[in-house]
Amino acid sequence: MNPTRTGVVSNYRMAATNWWADMHIYGDSTGGFLYFPQFILFFTPFNMIRPEIFGEIIWRAFGFGLFSWALWRLATIHQPNGRLGTAAPTFLTILFLAVPASLAALNNGQTNLPLSASLVLAVLAIRSRQWGWAAFLLSLAVILKPIALAPWLLAFAVFPAIRKPLLLGLVPLLLLGFLHHDLHYATDRWVKCLQKIVRSYTPENLRVSDLFGMLEKAGFPALPWVKSTTRALACLGALAWVWQAFQKGGLGVGSWTLWVASSLVLTVFNPRVETNSYVLISPLLACAAVGYLQDDAGRRWMGWILVAACFGLMCDGMGLWIYKATDVWLKPLIVLLVSPLLFRAPEAWRVEIR
Numbered sequence: 001m002n003p004t005r006t007g008v009v010s011n012y013r014m015a016a017t018n019w020w021a022d023m024h025i026y027g028d029s030t031g032g033f034l035y036f037p038q039f040i041l042f043f044t045p046f047n048m049i050r051p052e053i054f055g056e057i058i059w060r061a062f063g064f065g066l067f068s069w070a071l072w073r074l075a076t077i078h079q080p081n082g083r084l085g086t087a088a089p090t091f092l093t094i095l096f097l098a099v100p101a102s103l104a105a106l107n108n109g110q111t112n113l114p115l116s117a118s119l120v121l122a123v124l125a126i127r128s129r130q131w132g133w134a135a136f137l138l139s140l141a142v143i144l145k146p147i148a149l150a151p152w153l154l155a156f157a158v159f160p161a162i163r164k165p166l167l168l169g170l171v172p173l174l175l176l177g178f179l180h181h182d183l184h185y186a187t188d189r190w191v192k193c194l195q196k197i198v199r200s201y202t203p204e205n206l207r208v209s210d211l212f213g214m215l216e217k218a219g220f221p222a223l224p225w226v227k228s229t230t231r232a233l234a235c236l237g238a239l240a241w242v243w244q245a246f247q248k249g250g251l252g253v254g255s256w257t258l259w260v261a262s263s264l265v266l267t268v269f270n271p272r273v274e275t276n277s278y279v280l281i282s283p284l285l286a287c288a289a290v291g292y293l294q295d296d297a298g299r300r301w302m303g304w305i306l307v308a309a310c311f312g313l314m315c316d317g318m319g320l321w322i323y324k325a326t327d328v329w330l331k332p333l334i335v336l337l338v339s340p341l342l343f344r345a346p347e348a349w350r351v352e353i354r
Contacts, residue, residue: 007108009056015040016047022185026192030200034272037177037189038143039111056109063113064106067279070120071095074287077124078294078348090290097286097307100314104276111144116280118144119151119262126159127255128353135165139173146197147270150235151262158242158254201271209275209328211268211336217329227271234269238262249345252352256345259284264339268332275316278331284342285310291346302341309338 015025015033019040025033046062049055075091105112118141125134138155141148156166180186202224207213211230212222222230238261246254263281267273285306292303312334315326 007110009059009109012039012043012109013047013052016044019180019189020044022182025189026196028199030196030203031206032196034146034196034200035111036143036146036193037186038173041176041179042143060106060109063109063111063117064102066114066117067098067102067283068095070117070124071098071283071286073121073124074283077287078290078346093290094283094286097289097310098279098282100311100317101282102279103314103317105279108276110276112277112279115141115144115148116283119148119259119280120283122151122155123255123259123262126155126162126258127252127349129161129251131159131162132165135162135169138166139169142173143176147266147272150238150265151258154239154242154258154262157239158246158258159251203272206272206274207328208271208273209277209331210270210273211332214329214332214336231269231271235265238265249350250352252350253345256349257343260339260342264335268335273332275327275331278313278335281335282310282313285313285338287349288342288346291348292341295347306338306341309334 011033015035017023018025019037025040043059046055046059049058071094072091074094075088078090102113102116118137122134122137122141125131125137134155138148138152142152152166155162177190178186212227215222242254242257242261245257249257263284266280267278270277289303289306289310292299292306295303313331315330316323
């Protein structure tokens with residue numbers, strides 16, 4: 001009823017409107033519109049819907065619909081035949097666990113929701129050796145948010161079979177960012193976009209809910225070089241971990257490790273992560289929880305820990321006083337505490353598809 005009260009869709013609308021009017025898009029601040037020009041083309045059809053309230057509804061329906069489809073695909077991993085009668089209970093369980101962390105992103109109309117879905121569907125496609133589909137989804141993720149370059153680069157570095165599809169898709173992906181009647185204007189927007197992304201690495205007036213935001217909230221601020229070094233080492237560690245997992249455990253373990261490593265990089269090691277960005281990891285927690293709960297090897301208690309973690313990620317939607325008490329620090333703490341439970345791929349995921 002009042003979509004402009006909160007949220008970021010107004011930034012998307014500004015960019016889509018100004019792009020076609022040859023106007024400024026990227027300002028000098030570290031906030032505002034922080035996406036590649038390709039996203040402007042992607043969002044333009046939603047911006048054209050009138051009245052705008054219908055566009056707001058359809059944009060959110062697109063994000064939540066894609067998110068729900070990704071969760072359904074996760075349910076079919078645990079119920080391989082995928083028929084509604086058998087997979088529906090597992091789907092409802094995963095939905096019940098993953099959705100709480102998505103509500104803030106859904107309310108604000110953020111790209112985090114379809115980005116989370118794209119990441120889920122991409123790792124599922126890699127697991128199934130659907131390399132062209134996986135490359136498309138990883139490219140879509142980059143369109144939705146520049147930070148998705150992390151899983152794109154990880155997949156390119158580790159899985160030889162996806163390199164050709166990613167490179168073939170890179171040409172139209174880049175050309176899409178220059179789709180404008182004035183090539184000089186489009187080129188200038190690209191320059192300003194890259195400049196702004198570099199500036200936004202150190203955000204101003206942003207409650208960053210990462211590892212260092214948590215430590216600062218506890219009274220232990222870190223120097224900028226410590227933050228940068230830690231994030232760089234985390235990315236290098238993610239690359240080494242995914243590579244080793246793929247070489248030793250095959251595609252099943254490798255694709256799961258890619259999902260875990262990417263989710264951690266995009267949350268607790270992301271210099272611009274906010275509390276509502278943790279929808280990027282909630283499907284992973286939900287899938288791992290179901291895997292442990294279906295286990296007969298005495299690991300169900302781990303599943304219940306992950307269930308609690310899933311609902312803990314809804315802390316910013318549990319009322320104003322809980323939101324204020326948990327802001328910034330609780331979500332990264334939850335993810336860091338339960339992250340060891342994510343390292344082991346569920347048995348259903350380990351089954352490789354030939």
